[in-house]
Amino acid sequence: MKTEAPEGISFLDRKESGFVHFVKYHGLGNDFILVDNRDTTEPKVTPDQAVKMCDRNFGIGADGVIFAMPGVNGTDYTMRIFNSDGSEPEMCGNGIRCLAKFIAELENFHGKKSFTVHTGAGLIVPEIQEDGKVRVDMGEPILKASDVPTKLPPNRDQSVVKARLDVDGRAWNVTCISMGNPHCVTFGTEQSQDLQVDELKLADIGPKFEHHEMFPARTNTEFVQVFSPTHLKMRVWERGAGETLACGTGACAVVVAAVLEGRAARSCTVDLPGGPLNIEWSEKDNHIYMTGPAEVVFYGSVPL
């Protein structure tokens, strides 16, 4: 599908014309406004403008704005992202799958194709598969408490696995992982380890995890139900975006936490409200591989 901008304005027009052209994508319902920023290292949209654009009533509506930017240190591209609250996270798993499909469209690539992308989480390599899904080398999980970062007391190996975190009058067991961005994963409380995630009121407890003092950079929080060692179900309250239908970095953190807690195998299907992701934590290279869809929804232009 060609990316045709309104008559008289080229798709690659610059900010001075007062318009920004975008393509709306989603990865399992985690949706993003993608902006072609290949011609400059300065985002074409400010964080405040991103907040307005993400508003689902007064704007386009999205969980974030993602910029395809020039590569650095030899990478093909750079990805930057603003959450719908205007904060800038290090990485976005569903977002990088959308970025890969966006770039393929812009560059008129077809078929199997991989890119090197510089992100706040370091080098990330998405590869578009023949079936149109995207397999992403998400790099290695970060387990050291101070790097997540969390102030929860670490084990001797500096990781935080099944630690106690008091939220909303309940003693939750949490495992904290960074995928470049911080994640707090819980399978339940000290009283009950078999969460029925559909019964949780995330709007009540999500912000209490996100802004907890044990997370100096805030945190994404994943609530997980284990169907089997290879089949997990999760809901997520995202830092800077609230409850979303899917979280790619969160699904990766969930599999790492499940393995560390002895609940799952290294290759799992993770069911999210928006659909499933296949996650593998490779024993060979310690990298995490995520495979899932990324779909275009519509094309547009927005006055700034």
Ligand SMILES: N[C@H](CCC[C@H](N)C(=O)O)C(=O)O
């Ligand atoms: N809200 C997240 C960034 C987006 C992550 C999520 N949408 C994903 O697919 O990984 C954060 O502030 O860390």
